[in-house]
Amino acid sequence: MALTFTRRAAVGLGFVASVAFAGAAAAEGEKIAVITPYLAQPGTQFYVEAFQARAGELGWEVNVIDTAGDVAAVISRMEDVVNQGVDAIVLNVDPAQVGAGLDAAAAANIPVFGMDAGADARIKANITSNxxxxxxxxxxxxxxxxxxxxxxxxxxxxxxxxxxxxxxxxxxxxxxxxxxxxxxxxxxxxxxxxxxxxxxxxxxxxxxxxxxxxxxxxxxxxxxxxxxxxxxxxxxxxxxxxxxxxxxxxxxxxxxxxxxxxxxxxxxxxDFAGIGRTTADTVARVLGGETLKANVIYVPTKLITAANAAE
The missing domain is CATH 3.40.50.2300 (Response regulator)
Incomplete structure (x- = not known):
């Protein structure tokens, strides 16, 4: 158990170090758009808030756009932020339903990331739970x-x-x-x-x-x-x-x-906060010039029963 913990800790410290380096490489003042139709969902609220908190540490300007259940509206909002010249877009929606928006971002060389979204060749990485x-x-x-x-x-x-x-x-x-x-x-x-x-x-x-x-x-x-x-x-x-x-x-x-x-x-x-933070760190890595090897990044989960619900 102690050996396992030590090894995990070492891996974790290495990850934090790499993220910190990537975050430093990504200039402050980056403009990031977060677009979702699901902000009414508590889980979405939690990881959006965590993303904003981490983005604040990185010195970014974040625009959170809620289309209030209207998936089709995500496309037009993506096109809007592309025209505004944002540095990256973070989506919480099925990418298969917003292809035109993804194409617009690709044409402008604006990287797109999924925050508990889905996989698509036009998305740099989807950060989610398994x-x-x-x-x-x-x-x-x-x-x-x-x-x-x-x-x-x-x-x-x-x-x-x-x-x-x-x-x-x-x-x-x-x-x-x-x-x-x-x-x-x-x-x-x-x-x-x-x-x-x-x-x-x-x-x-x-x-x-x-x-x-x-x-x-x-x-x-x-x-x-x-x-x-x-x-x-x-x-x-x-x-x-x-x-x-x-x-x-x-x-x-x-x-x-x-x-x-x-x-x-x-x-x-x-770990909604973990999803939000990891998404921000992944954006930082890409904006800092790193090429990602994996396009899906899983954040760990835990079974909750009456025995540990209060933890």
Missing amino acids: GYAMAAETAVYVANRIGGAGNVVMFTFDPFPPVQVRGVIADAVFGNYPDIKVLDRITPDVADGGIADARAKMEAVLAANPEPGSIKAVWAAWDQPALGALQAIEAAGRQGEGIVITGIDANPQARDEIAKGGNFEASVAQ
Whole structure:
């Protein structure tokens, strides 16, 4: 254990040193645009704030642009900042949906980075959590908790790549258990973050399946639908059935519910601050002249249950 820690510490110190050098090489006063349609999501807020904090240390000017759920508007805003001559663009959106904006940036030789976005040849690097691993961890948790049998309700969101991959992996895990049935696969409206619509849709599922034990678990690809499902279950008076709920993100509201030891049992904590800081450091490395070897950079995650929710 001590040897492992020492080696990791050494690697970490080397990484910090390289980042500091790259940050110093990137001149102060750089103008960076951060564009997202998802600023209503707590996770997005956290890593945008961390990016801004790190950018402030580097002496950059940051313009955060929220298109408030309008993905198509991201393209025009990208074109706007390209015309303004920014030094780099950071995106939190599916790059496949903003190709024209990426082309405009490429034509102007403005580097584009993903902050929990998706992969694209026109993006220097996407800094994110490992969605495959997070989904596998929570889906296996569900499968084990319900003894490999029963009906599961899934909340997914395919339009956003980091969340879409989670649904794919959860489908694969549940598909490996012949006695687990995906009762419904729901895509909630995320205009307000997803809690209200997830609650409404879960209420409909509960009404259609009124028998105790007819729903064994709710697997959600992020915390807001999990919280909405929890509200629906409690409002229906069915919390005593032992319906297992899992989410991903471990935002403060989710942690509070998990700590109570009720239906919401587990989530995965993404290091949102780490994503934001690492994105800024990656931008600094590129602006400092470094050529990146990897176009996807994963920031570590951690399973959260009632045992460690308060940490």
